[in-house]
Amino acid sequence: MEEADLFYRQLPKVELHAHLNGSVSFSTIEKLVARKPHLNIEHGMTAIRSGQRRTLDECFQVLKVIHQLVDTEEDILMVAKDVIREFAADGVKYLELRSTPRKEKTTGMTKRRYVETVIEAIRQCKNEGVDIEVRFLVAVDRRNGAEVAMETVKLAEDFMLSTGGLVVGLDLSGDPTVGHGRDLLPALQKAKNCGLKLSLHLSEVPSQADESELLLNIPPDRIGHGTFLHPEVGGSQSLVDKVRKHNTPLELCLTSNVKGQTVSSYSQHHFLYWYQMGHPSVICTDDKGVFCTDLSQEYQLAASTFNLSQEDMWTLSQKAIDCTFAPDLQQQLHQKWLELRPTLFQL
Numbered sequence: 001m002e003e004a005d006l007f008y009r010q011l012p013k014v015e016l017h018a019h020l021n022g023s024v025s026f027s028t029i030e031k032l033v034a035r036k037p038h039l040n041i042e043h044g045m046t047a048i049r050s051g052q053r054r055t056l057d058e059c060f061q062v063l064k065v066i067h068q069l070v071d072t073e074e075d076i077l078m079v080a081k082d083v084i085r086e087f088a089a090d091g092v093k094y095l096e097l098r099s100t101p102r103k104e105k106t107t108g109m110t111k112r113r114y115v116e117t118v119i120e121a122i123r124q125c126k127n128e129g130v131d132i133e134v135r136f137l138v139a140v141d142r143r144n145g146a147e148v149a150m151e152t153v154k155l156a157e158d159f160m161l162s163t164g165g166l167v168v169g170l171d172l173s174g175d176p177t178v179g180h181g182r183d184l185l186p187a188l189q190k191a192k193n194c195g196l197k198l199s200l201h202l203s204e205v206p207s208q209a210d211e212s213e214l215l216l217n218i219p220p221d222r223i224g225h226g227t228f229l230h231p232e233v234g235g236s237q238s239l240v241d242k243v244r245k246h247n248t249p250l251e252l253c254l255t256s257n258v259k260g261q262t263v264s265s266y267s268q269h270h271f272l273y274w275y276q277m278g279h280p281s282v283i284c285t286d287d288k289g290v291f292c293t294d295l296s297q298e299y300q301l302a303a304s305t306f307n308l309s310q311e312d313m314w315t316l317s318q319k320a321i322d323c324t325f326a327p328d329l330q331q332q333l334h335q336k337w338l339e340l341r342p343t344l345f346q347l
């Protein structure tokens with residue numbers, strides 16, 4: 001391993017934007033394919049390799065293939081444990097995983113059981129001594145409409161109360177071109193009022209200024225992507241001002257946006273816009289399996305693209321601690337970062 005690779009692997013990191021089924025690695029896919037040979041799924045159908053680009057629509061098709069492979073309780077338990085172990089092996093010390101409880105008929109289990117299974121995976125990893133703290137966000141798929149969104153919020157609230165703080169919030173994701181955020185406002189508002197933290201995919205595609213305006217008024221606790229918020233890309237100063245007023249952190253996923261073609265190249269990524277403004281910006285992976293990446297690689301890419309030093313990247317990873325939805329862990333994480341610093345910079 002080259003010295004720079006090693007630095008980014010060893011750098012303690014916080015991952016705040018990771019969709020469970022988008023994070024399934026090649027080796028886990030192989031295990032799933034072996035369990036289900038009749039599906040005739042090859043790895044080329046579950047990942048977008050280096051140099052490849054897809055439309056966002058094609059990316060969602062890839063996720064559908066993965067969903068076909070991950071369709072039982074055993075699969076979900078295995079996938080969640082593998083994903084947690086992989087993030088830990090990559091130097092991630094705190095992970096917020098998110099996943100959408102799927103319809104019973106596609107998994108043979110209730111949505112409640114789906115969430116319980118992911119929670120079980122988190123607990124098992126903890127008991128096995130995997131060196132990572134994991135929290136969970138229950139995801140609302142915007143394609144499923146207002147009623148399902150409200151049910152999901154109730155489910156998330158129940159789990160927030162019954163898991164001793166493992167479920168910390170709600171994610172809004174799914175195909176951004178389907179539906180309108182206005183229909184989901186009551187559910188999101190309810191989530192916020194009952195104490196769930198909100199991370200919303202916002203302005204992931206162009207021409208959603210109206211929706212973003214509406215959702216920013218809630219306001220969310222973090223923003224996923226926010227690719228088209230700023231005026232240079234068709235957003236507006238008023239959107240930027242709203243984000244800045246609340247100091248709402250952005251979860252930025254470079255490879256995801258470049259491979260999904262919402263951003264034309266790494267150097268054009270909106271990371272720079274927000275970073276230069278000193279706005280809380282957290283580098284994340286989104287779907288490390290689909291996009292064949294990991295968080296170390298994303299940090300390294302940001303550093304090389306924007307000419308940032310190892311010291312800058314250290315600060316970026318340290319500041320991410322303050323953007324987590326687990327305030328009870330933040331002091332402990334800061335301590336861990338301080339303890340790890342000397343080995344990293346060989347002081």
Ligand SMILES: CC(C)=CCNc1ncnc2c1ncn2[C@@H]1O[C@H](COP(=O)(O)O)[C@@H](O)[C@H]1O
Nearest residue numbers: 019020021022059060063099100141173174287
């Ligand atoms: C389509 C793609 C890979 C691009 C990245 N951009 C995304 N935008 C919105 N929602 C997403 C994205 N990636 C993953 N998701 C959500 O995460 C789900 C997969 O993880 P899970 O089943 O919730 O555990 C998808 O069905 C989708 O609802």
Ligand SMILES: [Zn+2]
Nearest residue numbers: 019173224286
């Ligand atoms: Zn996402």
